[in-house]
Amino acid sequence: MYSPTFLAARRGRLAAAALACAALTAGAGVTGAPSAAAHSRTPVSFGHHRHVKSFQDSNWGGYVATGSFTSISGSWTEPQVTCNTSNDLYAPWVGIDGYGSSSVEQTGVQTDCSSGSPVYSAWYEMYPAQPVYWNDPVSAGDSFTGSVVDNGGGNYTITLTDNIAGWTENTQQQYNGQDASAEAVIESPTSSYPSFSEQDFSNVTVNGQVFDASNPQTLTSGGYGPTALSNGSFAMVPGAGFAAHKK
Secondary structure, X not given: OOOXXXXXXXXOOOHHHOOOOOOEEOOOOOOOOXXXXXXXXXXXXXXXXXXXXXXXXXXXXXXXXXXOOOEEEEEEEOOOOEXXXXXXXXXXXXXXXXXXXXXXXXXXXXXXXXXXXXXXXXXXXXXXXXXXXXXXXXXXXXXXXXXXXXXXXXXXXXXXXXXOOOEEEEEEEEEOOOOOEEEEEEEOOOOOOOEOOOEEEEXXXXXXXXXXXXXXXXXXXXXXXXXXXXXXXXXXXXXXOXXXXXX
């Protein structure tokens, strides 16, 4: 649980605190190519959770369930953000593993402020490999649906759809995942968030059931906290008082 989720350049310094991660076998079927022009920042890992106590501020904010999971699906709307510093970096994502396990299978959309203005990029990650960026248009206000499915035998299907722009990316990956947690969260590997008023998640399901049934726990991150989970939907909003942010 104490594995680092920082920039690749910091990994050497934090190696002593890292979990031993499963080896990644390169898979085939990526339908989009990484876009070098879409992001200037050193590649980051949106990998493992840091800080283990419920409700404590962490590098993840949202809902996390523990147990045994072979699928997660969920939608979110990409908010309009205001960059506060060039270090601001965050992503909403859905995925399996990373909370108490050394594997991570996830997909989301990164908002990078290193240029001084928000730049949006779609990606997936099979930690400890670096994220793979898809070369597709992404804009604030777009609605996304992401899913991760363990098909058995170490074969994972990761899918991300921009419901507004009309594109879908799909990749098949061979990977030794542990399937020990499921997440719908926001994350800042740099511990620096841009400002936004609300980040909505909806229709989150795990193992084919509504997310609520898995009794997930809440996490805050960087001053953002989740509203009450209701039928697989919640929002990340400024502040850490969960009861105060019921929708």
